Amino acid sequence: MPVYNAGSYIDRCAPSLVNQSLGADAYEVVYVDDGSTDDSAERLERLAEAHEHVRVYRQENSGWPGKPRNVGVDRAKGKYVQFVDQDDELSYEALERLYALAERNGSDIVLGKVHGTMQGPSNVFKRTVERCTAADAPLFESLTPHKMFRREFLREHGIRFPEGRVRLEDQLFMARTYVRAKTVSILGNYPCYQWNRREDGGNNSSRRITADDYYGHLDKVVEAIKEGTPPGDLQDRLLRRSYRVELLRPVSEPRVLRRTGKDLEEYFTTVRRMAMTSYPPGVSEGLPAISRLRAELLVRDRLDSLVELARRTEQIKAHVEVDDMRWRNDKLVLRTRIGMVRGDGEPLTVVERGGRMLLDPELLDGIRGAEDWEVPDPFSYAYGELIVHDTADNHWWYPDGELTPTLEPLGGGRHRVVVAGESVIDPLTLSGDAPMSTGAYQVWGSAQLLGVGRRPRLAPAPGSTRIALGTVAVGTPPRLVSPTWAGPGGQLRLAVGDPGRIGTTRRVLLRTTADHRLRHGVREVLRRLPPGARKNIRATARRAEGWMLG
Template identity: 50%
Template sequence: MSKVKVSVIVPVYNTGKYLAECAPSLLGQSLPEDEYEVIYVNDGSTDDSLGQLEKIAAAHPNVHVHTQSNSGWPGGPRNLGIEHARGEYVQFVDHDDMLGSEALERLYAHAQRNKSDIVIGKLSTTMARPRRLFRHTVDVCTVENDELMQALAPHKMFRRAFIEEHALRFPEGPWIMEDIAFVSAAYLKAERISVLADYPCYYWLKRDDGGNNTGQRFGPRHDFWGNLRTIVRQIKDGTAPSDDIDALQNRLLHRLYHVEVLSRAREPEIVREDPDEQRRRFEAARRTAVEEFPAAVREGLPAVSRLRAELLERGDFDAALAFAQHIREVKAHGEVSPPRWEEGCLVSDVTLELRRGDGEPLVLVERNGRRYLDPELLTGVPGTEDGWDVRDPFRLASAELVVKDRDRDDWWYPEGDLELRLLPAGQGRSRIVASGRLRIDPERLAGGRPLDRGVYEAWAFVQFLGIDRMVRLTDPTAPGSPAAGPALTGGRIALPYWTKGPGQLTLDLGERLRRFGPDTAEAAAANDARGGRWFPLPYVAATKSAQPLPVKVTVSTLTVTADLVPAPDGGTALLRLPARLKLPSGRHPVTLPKTDAPLAYAVVRDGTVLRTEGPAHATGAGRRILHALTDNPQVRRVRSRLRGTT
């Protein structure tokens, strides 16, 4: 009997259709079936969930089902799953999410290679922005890595002996943020934490019935603020206090303060919720901030967040609301140069900044050797008449380019970093900008592997002064038009274009939505000097490879492998058909996969490819003479020798 490497623990409550959507991703793993188990814990479901689970278990010997009375939240079922687990590692999955097909195999191998206590697999989601944590695969890190606090959901792989050694369990009952309590405790104890960022392991997707949101976290069944205080004290108990804003304890608490506390004092919540209800939340957040969080946490915030914290802890709801209304109007703005192909990559120069609601750049005002926040953001905010000091304009600032796989909701990070700078804006003002180069490499972007056939959108994420925004990289003057010439990369057509509407830079790889269409008659007609079988693809960027690349093409009804070779001028690629084809004599259309219109016609005589012609190429008298010469055996021998020296 094989060793159980991984136990997948899935709490289940009234799943509806989502169980049927999740189950195939768990049962279809590349890890052999006898090397992992799936443990479903039915938390007293009142629908047909238990019946569905029993059918799955009857068909799969590595699936086990346990049932308990309803506990009201996932913590209890997960703990029961831990008690029954036999795997060396446990992986937590929610019943309405999915795993990548190779997730368990890859995560376990990464864990074994690095002797990891915890492995965090790349998250793909429609529920949150991309996380910097998944920019690079990390062999070993610890809680000292700030990026870990971006990933506090439980959907990770934990070494079971590590869980037992430290008696780690989820809080049970209707305990909101039970996942943060468990994961933060695990981070504090772990000696070796690994990140697998080169493969989408976990798909956390928005349910169309809203069942996986936490909109009721402030309901009467949950003690949100009491639970938050428990988590804060847990972190404080596990770290040393310090007045240094960059000390470990203050960095770990920053995430809880910024996300769970300041959210009650900022947009969209403070401008969206019922004012009376929001005032109650605001006051509860104020008490928690003052009583539980060290002053160094607030002092370490960037300028906008620090002002929010000041207004919150002062208890000034109206000022916080006015400030939030100004910040809500701030948008990220990106400028991109005309994209171009360089060494097989789609390249564009990018500049990013923040702009106010009136469209003007958000600026810092310099006065008496100090910088102050843009005064337009402070209108109607009491206590800021003399301005708000920006001590460090780059405090916790970042900017990055990301590429979204529209079909699979995966986010990929192109190589290269953006540079943050302060640029003069005139009259003693300056603005924060991020600039750099977008390089989309279709052959390496997916964690070092080629991108799948699909549609890929270019985005940027900026976080300046405590304001974070996603922005599409667009050219609003060219919606719907090509953004650059097509490329043939990895044997697939790559078509850059600006989308309709916003004009977002997008790459269609493998003709998922768009089609390659330029007529190639002139180039095809000029190929005789290359021996007949060479076919130039005009306006198509050459592959990066210096060696011939095999490419599937269809000649009439016959699918064959041709060679793609970079042309000497670097501006085209040459496609060379095989010397012989099992086709009748005649003129046969040549097409690339998923392409309807012929790129050329292959002229075949007695199974030998004589030449290629463009779709519009006419056979005149001169061509008839050439045909006759081609049929002459002596001429064919000469051509054959020439072909050998090409």
């Protein structure tokens, strides 16, 4: 852990580091103090005195985390190193689980599921993956260094963090490791790393970033990928992430709509130059339709067209349809479809014309350079899925099943691209192969279509009928699971309660009763409960609406 003026954050994080389930005799905690001027050094010394497996090193201030991380790796004694930032925490079993996964597979890198206020849902951690590489897994969607690395792997390839004030140092380090790693493992069924946003904003840099500064460092990341891969399809695919996310960001919504004048011109000129000099042609050619159009307008020097495209694309929203929802063997099965609609409420389409498939002419009408924009593959980078958000612990979980892209004809050669399919929420295994804990869960959709990504609430389309389901009791001992439509937009939510805890049971059943969700299956629920809990539930339900249950 690199430390600089961490203050009380040292004491907040320390318990999660020194009390790992792996056992104090199996690992060490190495702090490298980068010339702190507050009381961080004293706090660290107290930790070292209290815990034999804590070691502290001090050095002159280097101004950035790169050098203290390198010093930590050099001084470490273990077979593996795990990087942690001073604002963050590890879950209790993180090291034990990561180490076991690494040893089982001979891994060079192990990614542990990340959660916290700095991390939203990431389908990199959708499932646990024993063995993969950058060639067959979306590793470049996770570019922070909060991972476990085999120390000899880093030493063998001479991989170190850049030292000094270097932007994107994490991306550069990860790019060098990913392209060289022969075995990578992903731990997706246990939240390992809590990535926290500081209340004072202290983990967000306040130094002004210029376009030349930022993209000069991005160019080094691009070069690192080129150095580690031969020209061709794999290299293009790995470079596509930085092109799509980093390079096109200043000419996409919302940033291209917020910047004006010299600031906008500076970013436009910088990313245009980099697009023309740093990336092979195959990178932009493989992008989805709207992203590829942005790349074309960028190279053609059409800033005005990029601004107008961003203005229209910003208005595109996801359109969710819940075709079916039912309980099957105590699992919640949903059939859903997600498409996109333009700002005028009409579907975002592709149109067959003269043997070619063109991007929605009405979306592009009047945008210079975007006329008759061809879509060679409407399913390029198209995918969809459902996500369940545990609102209490801020964890994101992925049900079984994916939404498959398909074309739906609308007549007149027009088609809409949608993702559709069946998803299965198993209350006994959703939370990392463990039962869902007591609390409230929100269900979201996620879709990428034609280069537009949206994460809508899973709610019936306006005017459609909401499917009503009853509460079920699952598992032994049983827990109650109740689907409801509530909150903004009437989002699908799951209330999970433990019948053994009367207060929790009352909250769950009051909600479900008020929404008329106890019409079916109530007798079966009551039958599976202990007599005492059964009595309390009856009383709670009667008070809610005067229903006579059982």
